[in-house]
Amino acid sequence: MPFHGEERIWVGVVAAMAVIFLAALAYAAWVVGLQVPGGDVQLVEPQKALQELKPGVREIAPGRYEVIIVARMWQWFPSNITLVNPVEVKFRLTALDVIHGFHIVGTNVNVMVFPGYVAEITWRVPQDAKGKYLVVCNEYCGLGHQNMYGVINIIRY
DSSP states (O other): OOOOHHHHHHHHHHHHHHHHHHHHHHIIIIIIOOOOSOSOOEEOOGGGHHHHHOOEEEEEETTEEEEEEEEETTEEESOEEEEESOSEEEEEEEESSSOEEEEETTSSOEEEEOBTEEEEEEEEOOTTOOEEEEEEEOSOOSTTGGGOEEEEEEEOO
16 A cells, blocks of 8 residues: 555654664764663672672772662661762662662762662762762662661861
């Protein structure tokens, strides 16, 4: 059954849009260099995460930190983090029980945290960042979800 009049126009519009979208994806991938996050994924047994990952804050170099956080209904381990003159913070996160969301309010740090997987994100801390930043779980994780929060305290000298 051949296309008639306006049908040909709409088929052409849809085909042109598909070509434009594919061209935009190709441009973003090859010219701009945007890629989907991925690569090596570290797995950890949820029951052993606290022992294997050893949650806490470690200063790797001046101003560069590695923060390992483990989530469990309804708390973060650790929940109070202090960083002195931070430049870059690498967060490594996992969960013991259900899916959680790690969000530092007022920043672009926002990560879904799955049991058995270690999520990594690097935060380049703005020079003007100082004081207390609220950390919340933004994925509903049960009846005590509203109590799941922590604090990142940034001290500048």
